[in-house]
Amino acid sequence: MPPLRRLRSCFFDDGPHSEIREGDLANMRRKYAIHPSVGMRSPTDFKRAPDGGAGEVVVYEAYLEPGFRGVIPSLIGEVSSFFGFCPSQLTPLTWRTLMAIQILGKLHGFSFGVHEILYSYYFAPLMNKPKFYHL
Structure with a gap:
């Protein structure tokens, strides 16, 4: 691919x-x-x-x-860098979801990156708050 x-x-x-x-x-x-x-x-x-x-x-x-x-989790930093927006432009629920994916991946020995996230999710702008994005 x-x-x-x-x-x-x-x-x-x-x-x-x-x-x-x-x-x-x-x-x-x-x-x-x-x-x-x-x-x-x-x-x-x-x-x-x-x-x-x-x-x-x-x-x-x-x-x-x-x-x-705190420290920006590596998966959130990688996703933000890939799309060219700030980590702070992601909604709190998106942060939680990406952090959970990263932590569960480490617990089970899997490595998740942007391509694995985009296989199951896509980022969309919030309708009621411009310049913010969610999964």
Whole structure:
């Protein structure tokens, strides 16, 4: 089976430009007690939050306010990278489903990736909330 192509169409909108600037990062680091070893940067004027580079994860400040400080599970990161959107654009139920698949796969010795997920599921935009996706 040939590998699936990455979808780069107008179907996935990147969302608004970031309003966070370089000076705001120090305040955020203090406010949310982010460890100094965690690299932080704000996008330039022409970039959007999902335009992170290799090895970067975009996290919206709205996720930090209720206490999110965790690590992005590898399957969620892989799926997000494949489609070109942020992990925070996935619904909580989608996060739970993907995490359950990853954990059960590890327990039973199976490796699940994007192609295995897309064999059984597809991602669709939420009707009532633009720029968010669910399985």
